Amino acid sequence: MEIPSWSVILLNASGLYILSLILTAIYNIWFHPLAKFPGPKIAVIGPWYEAYYDIIKDGRYLWQIEKMHEKYGPIVRVNAHELHIKDVTYYAEVYSGSTRKVNKDAGSTGAFGVPTATAATVDHDLHRARRGYITKYFAKRNMSTLEPIVQERLDRLCGRIDERLKTGEPLNLDACFSALTADVITRRFYGNDFNYLGSPDFRFVIRNAFMGFTQMYHLAIFMPLAVKILKSMPLAVIRLIAPPVAELQQLKEEIAENGYRKFHAGKWDAEEKKSDHVYPLAQLEKLPYLTGVIQEGFRLSFGPVSRMPRIATQDALVYNGWTIPPGTAVSMSTMFMHLDETIYPNPTKFDPERWIRATEQGVNLNKYLTTFSKGSRMCLGMNMAYAEFYMTLARTVLTYDMELYNTTEKDIEIHHASIVGYPKKSRDPDFGQVVVKVTGRRGLPTAA
Numbered sequence: 166m167e168i169p170s171w172s173v174i175l176l177n178a179s180g181l182y183i184l185s186l187i188l189t190a191i192y193n194i195w196f197h198p199l200a201k202f203p204g205p206k207i208a209v210i211g212p213w214y215e216a217y218y219d220i221i222k223d224g225r226y227l228w229q230i231e232k233m234h235e236k237y238g239p240i241v242r243v244n245a246h247e248l249h250i251k252d253v254t255y256y257a258e259v260y261s262g263s264t265r266k267v268n269k270d271a272g273s274t275g276a277f278g279v280p281t282a283t284a285a286t287v288d289h290d291l292h293r294a295r296r297g298y299i300t301k302y303f304a305k306r307n308m309s310t311l312e313p314i315v316q317e318r319l320d321r322l323c324g325r326i327d328e329r330l331k332t333g334e335p336l337n338l339d340a341c342f343s344a345l346t347a348d349v350i351t352r353r354f355y356g357n358d359f360n361y362l363g364s365p366d367f368r369f370v371i372r373n374a375f376m377g378f379t380q381m382y383h384l385a386i387f388m389p390l391a392v393k394i395l396k397s398m399p400l401a402v403i404r405l406i407a408p409p410v411a412e413l414q415q416l417k418e419e420i421a422e423n424g425y426r427k428f429h430a431g432k433w434d435a436e437e438k439k440s441d442h443v444y445p446l447a448q449l450e451k452l453p454y455l456t457g458v459i460q461e462g463f464r465l466s467f468g469p470v471s472r473m474p475r476i477a478t479q480d481a482l483v484y485n486g487w488t489i490p491p492g493t494a495v496s497m498s499t500m501f502m503h504l505d506e507t508i509y510p511n512p513t514k515f516d517p518e519r520w521i522r523a524t525e526q527g528v529n530l531n532k533y534l535t536t537f538s539k540g541s542r543m544c545l546g547m548n549m550a551y552a553e554f555y556m557t558l559a560r561t562v563l564t565y566d567m568e569l570y571n572t573t574e575k576d577i578e579i580h581h582a583s584i585v586g587y588p589k590k591s592r593d594p595d596f597g598q599v600v601v602k603v604t605g606r607r608g609l610p611t612a613a
């Protein structure tokens with residue numbers, strides 16, 4: 166028997182592959198359980214349309230989805246297996262998880278590369294069990310043990326801000342607040358921290374690693390194998406191809422090797438303790454304007470903006486006359502929730518008083534704030550994040566005068582979605598950061 170040449174084998178294999186793509190496209194357009202839902206056909210024939218916007222155009226699919234909603238209405242099929250809904254009144258139904266079993270979408274959680282993490286757990290029941298083990302550590306009643314940790318780290322932060330006041334050197338708020346929160350979290354959960362607040366320019370590996378991870382997020386969804394191969398290369402090679410991914414790998418290797426031995430010695434910087442503008446959290450939480458500032462900050466900074474689909478495994482959801490079959494991935498986006506003008510008139514305006522007005526009118530605006538998501542999978546660290554925001558804002562704003570330095574609205578306007586939002590890319594390495602000059606330090610207020 167004559168053995169076919171390599172070129173014939175290759176030709177046949179390519180033919181079969183193309184045929185399978187055509188058959189999949191035909192199935193997805195006409196025979197898939199979601200075939201009847203509105204949306205562009207090009208988005209469902211295969212993963213390429215979404216991949217084009219999220220990989221080539223770098224996290225721009227969300228804005229394309231916005232255009233789809235303008236054309237097709239509030240429910241759109243955004244890829245072969247996922248529906249996206251743009252309707253603030255329906256969020257609780259999709260994200261609930263307390264009244265029905267809700268899985269996560271394996272496609273998007275797989276990108277995290279940590280299948281045992283609570284946030285990446287796909288199955289409803291397994292997630293419930295895993296979340297159950299750790300919930301108590303995040304309870305609101307435990308925030309009193311967090312308070313002294315935050316106050317001590319704020320003392321350290323103030324020490325660093327004082328330095329900038331003296332030298333006149335600009336201060337990168339993104340960097341110093343990231344260092345603050347990393348120190349607080351590690352000290353709260355591991356008993357010690359790496360004293361990132363003490364590092365020059367507040368640079369630290371976890372922040373760079375997180376940014377590296379977000380940059381690889383879309384690639385990891387569409388080409389998981391390519392990312393696996395990249396991660397298996399020697400660190401020096403990874404550093405050449407994708408420096409932030411090298412940071413992530415280095416961090417993992419260091420933790421695997423040393424555990425947490427590199428922790429800060431644990432000596433609290435008592436000599437830096439200052440008593441001005443230190444208010445108890447319980448007192449701060451009662452202040453309506455400060456609360457409005459925090460809520461409005463959460464609203465316009467969005468939190469994670471990438472889609473986080475939920476799958477009702479056993480129930481059919483009903484939306485606007487459409488019956489969504491069980492097992493369908495359904496997503497909604499915080500960016501659309503927070504910019505909905507029926508809930509937030511003049512939505513891009515930073516208006517803390519809208520929260521005060523809503524309370525006076527008996528309107529529960531919090532229902533539409535989805536920075537931390539809602540339902541059974543909502544953020545476990547929410548109370549911790551709020552506590553840090555109250556204490557940090559009160560302390561820094563009351564203590565210092567600051568002026569924006571080389572920072573404009575363009576630095577914070579989001580243009581790319583890669584888990585969190587990023588501004589439009591720029592060649593300027595400092596672009597996309599909030600930088601200030603510290604211009605003064607205030608004394609104690611006249612009335613506490």
Ligand code: HEM
Nearest residue numbers: 283284296468469473536537538542543544545546549550
């Ligand atoms: C401003 C700060 C934060 C924001 C905006 C935020 C936002 C979120 C969001 C939206 C989710 C849901 C993710 C999903 O549906 O896939 C989430 C989950 C989670 N967050 Fe946060 N988070 C913040 C801070 C924190 C902190 C400080 C911690 C802990 C120290 C934390 C721990 C968690 C955990 C453990 C989950 C997984 C919960 C689960 O799957 O049951 N977060 N976060």
